[in-house]
Amino acid sequence: MRSDVSLGIGDDAALLDVPAEHQLVTTTDVLIADVHFHSSATPHSIGHKALAVNLSDLAAMGATPAWATLGMIIPDIDERWLEKFCDGFFYLAKLYDIDLVGGDTARGPLMVAIQLMGWVPRGAALKRSGARSGDHIYITGTLGDAGLALMHLKGLRDLLPDQAATVRQRLDYPCPRVELGIQLRSLASAAIDVSDGFVADLRHLLRCSAVGAEIYLDELPISKVYQSLYGEIGWEPALTSGDDYELCFTAAPDRDDEISTLTELFDIPITRVGTVTIGSDIVFFDREGQQHSPKHTGYDHFGV
């Protein structure tokens, strides 16, 4: 047990010590079958992903994760299912030194609600607000692979077995960018994690910062699998499909060199994909300087 957990599971509530001069950072995500994970997802991957998506939110704040609570509804007592879920959950929790400090379970249709807590030094959190005209826009990792995996699962896209395995890994086992987010505290002007789709999440960031953006389509970072399919699918999945759990952030142009060193440090691409502008629109350009409009802007659970 972490030394900052005075009381964990087993009392009416947990008792936790936030370090002095730090702020508490807290996020919650609810995951249900068929919406947040495909019916073929393994319990192990569900355990991983439920924690990973919350870690991704903390990463986007530049926060250090510390404690989680877990609310679960499970259809019936299935010891093996639960054991595999826990294997996935606690493997990731251990990697990030996260203590489970509270929980509640009930019987019913499968649902996982995680609340993850962590901290940042007072005033150091990354927010969605803070991007300024002229700032560069960056994306970590690559976009669209989780979307490709979903298209494959739905029978909308044929993939070779190796390709399917690669993108399925991206869908089921997202890698939160926690350490990178912590490094970005002193570099980025604004940040958000890409969960609903790049354009949808970029819009959130731009709205909070009261700015617009131009995006260079040909700079969007895509995987080798995506590249091999690009001729058929174009930029659409990279722009609009969700579940990538990469970070989208902005930084002043003079921080570009420091950001390049992060690419080496973490061994993940960090790609400049655009520039913050005045106004509130997103304008898309291809390498010829032609302007484009994406058809959709991401996934909305209550959208039509």
Place this chain on the structure above:
Amino acid sequence: MRSDVSLGIGDDAALLDVPAEHQLVTTTDVLIADVHFHSSATPHSIGHKALAVNLSDLAAMGATPAWATLGMIIPDIDERWLEKFCDGFFYLAKLYDIDLVGGDTARGPLMVAIQLMGWVPRGAALKRSGARSGDHIYITGTLGDAGLALMHLKGLRDLLPDQAATVRQRLDYPCPRVELGIQLRSLASAAIDVSDGFVADLRHLLRCSAVGAEIYLDELPISKVYQSLYGEIGWEPALTSGDDYELCFTAAPDRDDEISTLTELFDIPITRVGTVTIGSDIVFFDREGQQHSPKHTGYDHFGV
């Protein structure tokens, strides 16, 4: 917005200030239809109860509530249902000056997951451990009315309309003992809230404190409605039915007078119902000194 909320809903996570020299207290409860609320429960009462049961957990820690996150799964966009739920939730939140700092919604079978956070001065939290042999055992309010309401709803118990309305109020609109819990910080040796049933929750407290108890059945606090039915139902519902959300706590015998003043201060009965003993058993006595055994010890979601 509270001044200690640096960032509320609308970013990747909330940013909160725990006061210096205080510890964070956090609890989570998952509520689903037909398990935690009857199918006839109104959305207003569900909103109230979902927050109240979490407040009750913080009350049992002696904590001051501050912030909540809300995860919801709702079957479909029903604006009126949601508005009434929010009316019930925010009415209680406003009473206790609680800010909603995070949320997540999805579409599916009705589920409400609340995480409530607050704080206590460092080292001042009430725990389940701490009861000592010779301590008195107290109960706030009365026991068993929520259980009577459930029996009535299930058609197992006839009640007059006034009686039904009274106990239904106890089931649907539990009153968390937050202020009382805060006062108990300096008085009680251990505390727990009565959610699963008096005996079941007392057992948790005793186990954490490594002690036993003797309980005086004829001292159990019951309402006028319960008293009128006592001849038919006996002590069973007061001992074993859940959903009362009263506090059960222990205190050294010399604190008895101070505890009596709390009864006047808060205008709720605080009744001594037993004594902490060495060992690990609970022994029940009636006024003649006869020993009794209750048939059941409370509700277990995965029990048989």
